[in-house]
Amino acid sequence: MGTGSKKFLLSKGLDNYFIGVYNAYKFIGRFFKEAFKSPFHFREIINQCFEIGLKALPLITLTGFITGIVFTKQSRPSLETFGATSWLPSLISIAILRALASLVTALICSGKVGSSIGAELGSMRVTEQIDAMEVSAINPFKFLVTTRVLATTITVPILALYCGFVALLGSFVNINAHEATSFISFFEHGFDTITFLDIFTSVTKSIFFGFTIGIVGCYKGYNASSGTVGVGRAANQAVVLSMFLVFIEEVVIVQVSNWIRLY
Amino acid sequence: MQSDNHNDIIDRDDAVISIRGLYKSFGALDVLKGIDLDLHKGENVAVLGRSGTGKSVLIKILVGLLMPDAGKVNVLGQEVDKLKGKELDALRLKIGFSFQNSALYDSMDVRRNLEFPLRMNFKSLTKKEIDKAVEEVLDAVGLLDKINQLPSDLSGGQKKRIGIARTLILKPEIMLYDEPTSGLDPITSVEINDLINDVQRRYHTSSIIITHDLTCAKVTANRVAILLDGAFLKVGTFADVFATKEERIQSFFNYNFIT
Numbered sequence: 001m002g003t004g005s006k007k008f009l010l011s012k013g014l015d016n017y018f019i020g021v022y023n024a025y026k027f028i029g030r031f032f033k034e035a036f037k038s039p040f041h042f043r044e045i046i047n048q049c050f051e052i053g054l055k056a057l058p059l060i061t062l063t064g065f066i067t068g069i070v071f072t073k074q075s076r077p078s079l080e081t082f083g084a085t086s087w088l089p090s091l092i093s094i095a096i097l098r099a100l101a102s103l104v105t106a107l108i109c110s111g112k113v114g115s116s117i118g119a120e121l122g123s124m125r126v127t128e129q130i131d132a133m134e135v136s137a138i139n140p141f142k143f144l145v146t147t148r149v150l151a152t153t154i155t156v157p158i159l160a161l162y163c164g165f166v167a168l169l170g171s172f173v174n175i176n177a178h179e180a181t182s183f184i185s186f187f188e189h190g191f192d193t194i195t196f197l198d199i200f201t202s203v204t205k206s207i208f209f210g211f212t213i214g215i216v217g218c219y220k221g222y223n224a225s226s227g228t229v230g231v232g233r234a235a236n237q238a239v240v241l242s243m244f245l246v247f248i249e250e251v252v253i254v255q256v257s258n259w260i261r262l263y
Numbered sequence: 264m265q266s267d268n269h270n271d272i273i274d275r276d277d278a279v280i281s282i283r284g285l286y287k288s289f290g291a292l293d294v295l296k297g298i299d300l301d302l303h304k305g306e307n308v309a310v311l312g313r314s315g316t317g318k319s320v321l322i323k324i325l326v327g328l329l330m331p332d333a334g335k336v337n338v339l340g341q342e343v344d345k346l347k348g349k350e351l352d353a354l355r356l357k358i359g360f361s362f363q364n365s366a367l368y369d370s371m372d373v374r375r376n377l378e379f380p381l382r383m384n385f386k387s388l389t390k391k392e393i394d395k396a397v398e399e400v401l402d403a404v405g406l407l408d409k410i411n412q413l414p415s416d417l418s419g420g421q422k423k424r425i426g427i428a429r430t431l432i433l434k435p436e437i438m439l440y441d442e443p444t445s446g447l448d449p450i451t452s453v454e455i456n457d458l459i460n461d462v463q464r465r466y467h468t469s470s471i472i473i474t475h476d477l478t479c480a481k482v483t484a485n486r487v488a489i490l491l492d493g494a495f496l497k498v499g500t501f502a503d504v505f506a507t508k509e510e511r512i513q514s515f516f517n518y519n520f521i522t
Contacts (some may be wrong), residue, residue: 132366135326135435136380137352
């Protein structure tokens, strides 16, 4: 019997889609099951945090700094129209700490870290390194997936806070070049309007972003197939899917935090 | 010993692996169609066959990497498909699996590749004990001088040896070799064949050697099994199998010698 006559429940595309969703949920469920069970591989988690932080740090520094400068430059003319340039530090702080820092960090980490995890695990899958762990009585899911997802979940919020700080520095450089504002005065004005909820929301968002980047990268890499083509596909899909999910999460979390702000 | 098709079920009670009526398919493709095989303590059995006949599938089922569709797979007295979690891990520690492409961990040097299974499975071992074990197995495969090198710096033959050393460090009772000589030059192949025999002698292992290299089968195996179209056509000593008049077996041998 040829494959053409194979029966599908709905259609080939829909069946594959729902199977994919089911497998992804199973993967996430397994992560939570393994994450709270010993052994915990603390050393590997720290190694991965260090790896992820080191990989993304230069790019986050550069991008954060430039974001701060550009956003300040673009916002200045609008505020000048109303003679309200003194509001620049507040405006920039709100924009950066509420939205930009976590989003920019997540997008950079999706590209830099997500692809790297997808490619690394994909390559380990197709060269049977994951099977080699399994036959040596080592739980590859626990050692490779759990550690990496925990590492991204821990590291991305730290990187986001760092990105926010660097972006504010960039903004300060631009403002200082126009008005002789002191460093302390800039930050005092900037943080006047920032509430605990802003920081809390930003960190919470980053935790979700970090988890998403880690789990998507691991899922795509761990389930890679078809040799080197599969590795490339896993890396690519890890980036595209994690970026897409980051934007969806951004919208949802912003909406939820706005409701909290209202009440 | 003359054996007929897959009816090579020797009535001995020292089988470390016993396979009965094993079926495995992938979708519409039937790979293994009810095979029977025994591996006795201390012997090497080579499974010969063309590519895609299910040789690697067979040994992956033995370590629980794949599940059989039907049949019984008994390894060291335990039914592999019924084991889970710690029980399966305990069994896996007694089986060494040498992968076709060595499957060394790229990110770790040779020392860490060898230490890794020990550290993960025997947390109470001291650094001194681990170092001693690593040096011992590296010495056994003749690559002690490569201890600090990365897998990317090793030749194909050296990778195979390190892959075997990584399994030996856990002191397995059974060794499973997946195409140990594939992709190697004739001289390195001879070295690997010698190593397989040396492992059998030194570590008293019982082995299944998956190969399509007739020299490897002849030199290393006490018995050979010809797997064609998902079934064992013949199991016996190399001389027995080689002497058979079965057309498909003869064409397999002839093709190998010609190429």
